[in-house]
Amino acid sequence: MPAYAPVDGSRLAGALAEIPAVRDRLGGDVVGWRIREVGDGNLNLVFIVEGRASGVVVKQALPYVRLVGESWPLPLERSWFEYSALVEQARHAPGLTPAVFHFDRGQAMIVMEYLSPHVIMRKGLIRGVEYPRFAAAIAEFLAATLFKTSVLAGTAAEHKARVELFAPNVALCKITEDLIFTDPYREALLNRWTSPYLDAQKRAFERDSALKIAAQQRKYQFMTSAQALIHGDLHTGSIMLTREDMRVIDPEFAFVGPIGFDVGAVIGNLFLAFFAQEGHEPEPGARDAYRIWILAQVADVWSGFHDRFLELWRAAPQGDAYPVSLFASDEDRAALEKERARFMRALFEDTLGFAGAKMIRRILGLAHVEDLEAIADPERRARCEAKALRLARELMVGARGFSGPADVISAARTIGRA
Amino acid sequence: MPAYAPVDGSRLAGALAEIPAVRDRLGGDVVGWRIREVGDGNLNLVFIVEGRASGVVVKQALPYVRLVGESWPLPLERSWFEYSALVEQARHAPGLTPAVFHFDRGQAMIVMEYLSPHVIMRKGLIRGVEYPRFAAAIAEFLAATLFKTSVLAGTAAEHKARVELFAPNVALCKITEDLIFTDPYREALLNRWTSPYLDAQKRAFERDSALKIAAQQRKYQFMTSAQALIHGDLHTGSIMLTREDMRVIDPEFAFVGPIGFDVGAVIGNLFLAFFAQEGHEPEPGARDAYRIWILAQVADVWSGFHDRFLELWRAAPQGDAYPVSLFASDEDRAALEKERARFMRALFEDTLGFAGAKMIRRILGLAHVEDLEAIADPERRARCEAKALRLARELMVGARGFSGPADVISAARTIGRA
Numbered sequence: 088m089p090a091y092a093p094v095d096g097s098r099l100a101g102a103l104a105e106i107p108a109v110r111d112r113l114g115g116d117v118v119g120w121r122i123r124e125v126g127d128g129n130l131n132l133v134f135i136v137e138g139r140a141s142g143v144v145v146k147q148a149l150p151y152v153r154l155v156g157e158s159w160p161l162p163l164e165r166s167w168f169e170y171s172a173l174v175e176q177a178r179h180a181p182g183l184t185p186a187v188f189h190f191d192r193g194q195a196m197i198v199m200e201y202l203s204p205h206v207i208m209r210k211g212l213i214r215g216v217e218y219p220r221f222a223a224a225i226a227e228f229l230a231a232t233l234f235k236t237s238v239l240a241g242t243a244a245e246h247k248a249r250v251e252l253f254a255p256n257v258a259l260c261k262i263t264e265d266l267i268f269t270d271p272y273r274e275a276l277l278n279r280w281t282s283p284y285l286d287a288q289k290r291a292f293e294r295d296s297a298l299k300i301a302a303q304q305r306k307y308q309f310m311t312s313a314q315a316l317i318h319g320d321l322h323t324g325s326i327m328l329t330r331e332d333m334r335v336i337d338p339e340f341a342f343v344g345p346i347g348f349d350v351g352a353v354i355g356n357l358f359l360a361f362f363a364q365e366g367h368e369p370e371p372g373a374r375d376a377y378r379i380w381i382l383a384q385v386a387d388v389w390s391g392f393h394d395r396f397l398e399l400w401r402a403a404p405q406g407d408a409y410p411v412s413l414f415a416s417d418e419d420r421a422a423l424e425k426e427r428a429r430f431m432r433a434l435f436e437d438t439l440g441f442a443g444a445k446m447i448r449r450i451l452g453l454a455h456v457e458d459l460e461a462i463a464d465p466e467r468r469a470r471c472e473a474k475a476l477r478l479a480r481e482l483m484v485g486a487r488g489f490s491g492p493a494d495v496i497s498a499a500r501t502i503g504r505a
Numbered sequence: 506m507p508a509y510a511p512v513d514g515s516r517l518a519g520a521l522a523e524i525p526a527v528r529d530r531l532g533g534d535v536v537g538w539r540i541r542e543v544g545d546g547n548l549n550l551v552f553i554v555e556g557r558a559s560g561v562v563v564k565q566a567l568p569y570v571r572l573v574g575e576s577w578p579l580p581l582e583r584s585w586f587e588y589s590a591l592v593e594q595a596r597h598a599p600g601l602t603p604a605v606f607h608f609d610r611g612q613a614m615i616v617m618e619y620l621s622p623h624v625i626m627r628k629g630l631i632r633g634v635e636y637p638r639f640a641a642a643i644a645e646f647l648a649a650t651l652f653k654t655s656v657l658a659g660t661a662a663e664h665k666a667r668v669e670l671f672a673p674n675v676a677l678c679k680i681t682e683d684l685i686f687t688d689p690y691r692e693a694l695l696n697r698w699t700s701p702y703l704d705a706q707k708r709a710f711e712r713d714s715a716l717k718i719a720a721q722q723r724k725y726q727f728m729t730s731a732q733a734l735i736h737g738d739l740h741t742g743s744i745m746l747t748r749e750d751m752r753v754i755d756p757e758f759a760f761v762g763p764i765g766f767d768v769g770a771v772i773g774n775l776f777l778a779f780f781a782q783e784g785h786e787p788e789p790g791a792r793d794a795y796r797i798w799i800l801a802q803v804a805d806v807w808s809g810f811h812d813r814f815l816e817l818w819r820a821a822p823q824g825d826a827y828p829v830s831l832f833a834s835d836e837d838r839a840a841l842e843k844e845r846a847r848f849m850r851a852l853f854e855d856t857l858g859f860a861g862a863k864m865i866r867r868i869l870g871l872a873h874v875e876d877l878e879a880i881a882d883p884e885r886r887a888r889c890e891a892k893a894l895r896l897a898r899e900l901m902v903g904a905r906g907f908s909g910p911a912d913v914i915s916a917a918r919t920i921g922r923a
Contacts, residue, residue, distance in 0.1 A: 243678060244679070255669060307826045409725070
């Protein structure tokens with residue numbers, strides 16, 4: 088097996104031509120294939136290869152964090168975890184991830200479906216584009232992948248096999264532990280924020296004992312709660328869509344963790360997009376209709392996830408936890424239904440807490456989001472960010488106080504108008 | 506490597522003589538070594554080998570459950586998990602486990618210290634023997650092994666390595682999942698109870714929706730909460746002691762699970778011993794002083810564990826969760842201390858819930874305990890068992906209602922007098 092080497096774009100076509108599944112997919116003569124490097128993420132090399140018939144994406148892990156440089160090494164094996172997660176997700180949520188054509192563990196390289204004319208959702212949110220199928224599709228993805236990789240759906244043996252498979256994905260989990268749950272709340276070299284406008288806010292968060300405790304409670308949960316195989320990085324940059332189709336990409340942070348972390352990632356990033364609208368509208372109020380659309384997505388994502396997760400649970404015949412055979416009488420079934428409601432309520436609070444943590448790290452930590460970065464005027468950007476921070480703190484410290492999604496949305500609207 | 510074969514007692518001396526560490530430990534001439542099979546547990550072959558200098562125990566896994574027979578296969582690899590747990594526990598709680606002299610993974614065989622004149626604690630509890638050092642020693646074992654294998658003490662990388670190492674211990678966890686959390690609450694072939702006296706109680710538990718929900722909540726927690734490397738079977742048959750010394754043996758059920766499961770196992774088995782006294786005393790009240798001693802142990806085990814766990818936490822400089830560096834101000838430290846109290850309160854409730862589950866399975870499930878089985882008169886035994894079941898149900902359904910150990914002990918005393 089040849090040693091790992093970063094893909095050389097000029098030789099890529101020749102290498103791909105030797106993989107029958109990929110050659111057939113691209114079609115036509117190798118010399119006609121067009122290749123371009125498009126990686127704009129933080130961690131990897133990404134090439135798009137287009138042939139006569141269709142295109143593929145070649146994603147290769149680099150042995151360091153691309154955003155930071157070679158000083159921050161990162162294991163190539165994350166590609167194996169991404170591949171393993173893609174395979175598992177496709178089983179549970181067919182059609183909602185890119186098809187995988189080839190995986191080379193030694194080269195840390197995945198060749199997969201080129202999604203076109205899909206765009207990264209975050210870019211659509213910045214432009215104010217509505218995606219009518221988004222909420223239902225992401226709710227299905229969340230409910231199907233998270234329910235079906237849990238002990239509510241399957242056996243303990245299957246679950247422990249997943250735990251074992253993904254446990255070595257230490258380095259990527261560590262990024263989350265540090266950059267999401269810890270660094271934003273302290274002085275850390277890699278933090279940045281819109282200075283000087285948010286300086287006071289940043290310092291206030293560093294001194295906010297209640298907020299820091301809430302962040303550490305979530306970190307502890309992230310490190311010890313093995314509920315389901317989670318995507319681990321499900322922000323709106325990991326969602327590609329058109330008006331008709333939606334796919335979830337990039338699950339290299341996958342491991343067996345808390346369900347609310349994925350649901351919270353989606354909802355937290357929708358709230359970031361909501362607060363960013365103020366920075367993108369030509370005159371105040373121009374994006375009001377779009378704001379309403381975004382907040383409707385928050386409600387629809389939660390209720391879609393909630394309803395579908397429960398539907399799957401009620402229909403699951405063979406989960407090792409809460410076995411159906413134990414709850415046969417009317418009274419039993421009523422008690423089980425009440426327990427399911429308690430379980431979903433706990434997931435709701437987890438979702439809010441993790442959503443808040445994901446929002447804060449994008450404003451006060453290392454990795455920011457284009458929704459806000461694209462607002463050129465720093466004062467204007469900081470205004471959006473300060474509002475997002477306010478909601479995020481409420482979500483983290485006060486998750487228990489929110490009666491449901493309508494309540495959260497109302498809080499976001501109030502803060503947005505301030 | 507020779508294929509696995511059950512130890513042939515007549516050839517054991519020759520085999521041990523070839524292991525220098527064991528030969529030296531036993532001392533003298535091989536022909537003088539005395540060997541006897543003493544396995545009275547449910548799963549394994551156990552030999553005691555005594556030489557001129559001292560003795561060793563040879564424990565070998567059998568490929569099936571000894572209690573049931575060859576129809577119930579069980580992986581030999583549990584010996585590897587037991588060995589791995591013994592090594593890790595010895596690091597964190599030195600002197601509180603048997604020393605290991607030799608491990609043969611292929612033969613699923615551990616050669617370890619022969620503890621003499623130690624007795625199995627359960628037998629001492631039946632005879633009414635007080636062990637003045639027990640509570641402090643088991644509290645230290647629990648606090649040290651459970652704290653130091655958690656992310657409160659160490660890094661996420663260390664924790665994930667432990668999770669990965671023990672995740673394949675599927676079969677033994679499955680025994681717990683089925684026999685503790687599920688079967689006692691339904692009709693299952695292997696259940697047994699003191700019939701006909703407990704028939705009504707058994708049927709009532711099968712119809713008790715609230716209790717079954719509580720049992721499944723604990724099962725879900727057992728399957729998904731990766732807090733620390735737990736012993737997994739820490740009843741009073743896994744504790745050997747004298748008046749001066751205490752050791753914890755037999756951690757073959759070890760895996761990364763909920764902390765309260767181990768603490769609850771100890772406390773639940775103390776309560777079983779408490780309720781069994783009525784079956785062992787020659788006349789009513791003869792064991793009153795011993796009852797008081799047992800209940801004092803419950804209080805001392807919890808408070809000893811609680812205080813030592815917190816002491817270790819306050820002194821831990823490098824745990825990845827709740828990093829000290831984040832909590833530097835007076836206000837921070839007060840908030841962290843409050844959070845620690847919340848964490849310990851959650852462990853207390855977990856402890857009660859798991860204690861209740863462990864008690865019920867010993868009365869209505871497959872594997873019973875000598876404390877109760879040794880009561881020859883079934884009506885008298887059932888009287889003890891019914892009281893134990895009453896407390897156990899309260900612990901499982903009403904864990905939140907108990908303000909502290911004194912409250913639980915008072916409930917036990919009230920039920921005991923009834």
